[in-house]
Amino acid sequence: AQSVAQPEDQVNVAEGNPLTVKCTYSVSGNPYLFWYVQYPNRGLQFLLKYITGDNLVKGSYGFEAEFNKSQTSFHLKKPSALVSDSALYFCAVRGNNNNDMRFGAGTRLTVKP
Amino acid sequence: DGGITQSPKYLFRKEGQNVTLSCEQNLNHDAMYWYRQDPGQGLRLIYYSQIVNDFQKGDIAEGYSVSREKKESFPLTVTSAQKNPTAFYLCAIQPRAGEFNTEAFFGQGTRLTVV
Numbered sequence: 001a002q003s004v005a006q007p008e009d010q011v012n013v014a015e016g017n018p019l020t021v022k023c024t025y026s027v028s029g030n031p032y033l034f035w036y037v038q039y040p041n042r043g044l045q046f047l048l049k050y051i052t053g054d055n056l057v058k059g060s061y062g063f064e065a066e067f068n069k070s071q072t073s074f075h076l077k078k079p080s081a082l083v084s085d086s087a088l089y090f091c092a093v094r095g096n097n098n099n100d101m102r103f104g105a106g107t108r109l110t111v112k113p
Numbered sequence: 114d115g116g117i118t119q120s121p122k123y124l125f126r127k128e129g130q131n132v133t134l135s136c137e138q139n140l141n142h143d144a145m146y147w148y149r150q151d152p153g154q155g156l157r158l159i160y161y162s163q164i165v166n167d168f169q170k171g172d173i174a175e176g177y178s179v180s181r182e183k184k185e186s187f188p189l190t191v192t193s194a195q196k197n198p199t200a201f202y203l204c205a206i207q208p209r210a211g212e213f214n215t216e217a218f219f220g221q222g223t224r225l226t227v228v
Contacts (some may be wrong), residue, residue, distance in 0.1 A: 004155075036219075044156075
């Protein structure tokens with residue numbers, strides 16, 4: 001069965017600095033990897049996904065993520081953080097023969113002015 | 114968001130009561146899901162449905178029931194057998210079951226509190 005680990009409960013960065021939110025996964029076969037963002041009392045919003053091809057995936061709001069097969073990681077990155085990026089971020093994985101999407105526990109990102 | 118509606122946004126339940134959470138979509142998507150969100154635990158799958166009149170249990174189905182009588186609707190009932198129902202409940206949809214490379218779209222959620 002697939003699983004996702006987000007090793008950091010909380011990430012704090014200063015506005016304008018680069019940010020990284022970490023994600024590692026475990027899945028049989030090729031993974032489909034997703035990042036979502038959640039604002040307080042709201043549903044999840046899709047940011048980006050890796051399906052195949054280029055290991056660097058670009059998504060919404062200037063976010064990108066790098067797929068690393070050897071390290072089974074899919075870290076979320078942004079070159080310059082904004083205060084408005086403060087939210088809860090979820091990594092998710094689905095195997096290529098499974099309709100079940102597994103989510104990590106979430107990482108709370110706080111960007112300070 | 115974007116054609117998926119959950120209601121109500123806030124719901125209060127007394128001990129021993131059943132309550133039903135609504136999830137409606139107008140995007141003609143086949144697959145619908147219910148997740149439960151607790152602080153620090155991420156999202157856990159309760160039930161999912163790939164077609165009308167069919168649904169499967171997720172990891173934490175005990176104390177919950179669903180129906181899928183219409184393509185656009187997938188209501189979740191939290192029964193009195195669910196001992197710890199206070200949580201944030203999220204409904205999600207996906208265009209077609211079996212399209213493993215497509216993202217899910219989420220509703221705004223329902224916050225259920227036992228009083």
